[in-house]
Amino acid sequence: MFKKVSILYKENDNLAINSALKIQDWIKVRDIECNLFHSVGEFSTFTHSELETIYVSDALIVLGGDGTMLAVSRIVGGRKIPIIGINMGKLGFITEIPRDNLFEKLEEIFEGKFELEERSMLTADVFRDNQLIARYLGLNDIVIGKGIMAKISNFDLLINNVYVSTIKADGIIISTPTGSTAYNLSAGGPILYPTLKGLVFTPICPHTLSVRPVVLPDDFVIDIIISSQVKDIFLTIDGQIGFALKKNDKVRCKIAEEKTLIIAPVGRDYFKILREKLKWGER
Secondary structure, X not given: OOOEEEEEEEOOOHHHHHHHHHHHHHHHHOOOEEEEEEEEOOOOOOOHHHHHHHHOOOEEEEEEOHHHXXXXXXXXXXXXXXXXXXEOOOOOOOOOEEHHHHHHHHHHHHOOOEEEEEEEEEEEEEEEOOEEEEEEEEOOEEEEEEOOOOOOEEEEEEEOOEEEEEEEEOEEEEEOOHHHHXXXXXXXXXXXXOOOOOEEEEEEOOOOOOOOOEEEOOOOEEEEXXXXXXXXXXXXXOOOEEEEEOOOOEEEEEEEEEEEEEEXXXXXXXXXXXXXXXXXXXX
């Protein structure tokens, strides 16, 4: 089914590297072109030719944890390339294929027995003095919050250009359904089924307890304006990319036109994943 496949693995992870080598051999035996073999990490970069090779792949095999998958989703940048995530980490909400039977699952997938899920992504546009100065794309979440200074900040919240409230909090999380089980969940936000169309606004430690998380339609636009003079306010994308903000900066968040395509095993039970990952009680 796949004629060209690229393998990407978490850098400095011997288990991921060794597994990737075995998968590369497994692919070559099946006369499938394996175009790329490259590590993904905090400081890894890709040449133009390497990116071009990734972009013409029929599928990507990614070995690592959810962080590796998040990085790869941004590398793909919304191109319609399905991603097969193999879990080399612990939780693995996005990297759903366990390493203990990965070749059995790969066999099924390469025979066409899989489910293709379209996951929403977020864009974050940063405006300063009414000028667009930065634009980011993420799969999990956009976080606006303070650094090491333990001081509450003021954030003006606007939804669809309508003022909602000035929120006093440690920060703000805007999450996709995929990212709802990440920082959003730790901050008391709701879990959304990953293929739902929507986004979640969640305050981090709000000063007023009546300020609660809100689930919004996927065509809504959220503006967050930094309305207090506090040092070390950052915009963070997927917990991996940071950008320093200033007073009166506006961050516009919305569901992106770009989507991430994730290959899931046939019959995968998402609630079983929640039960196992979150240690929910068994009957």
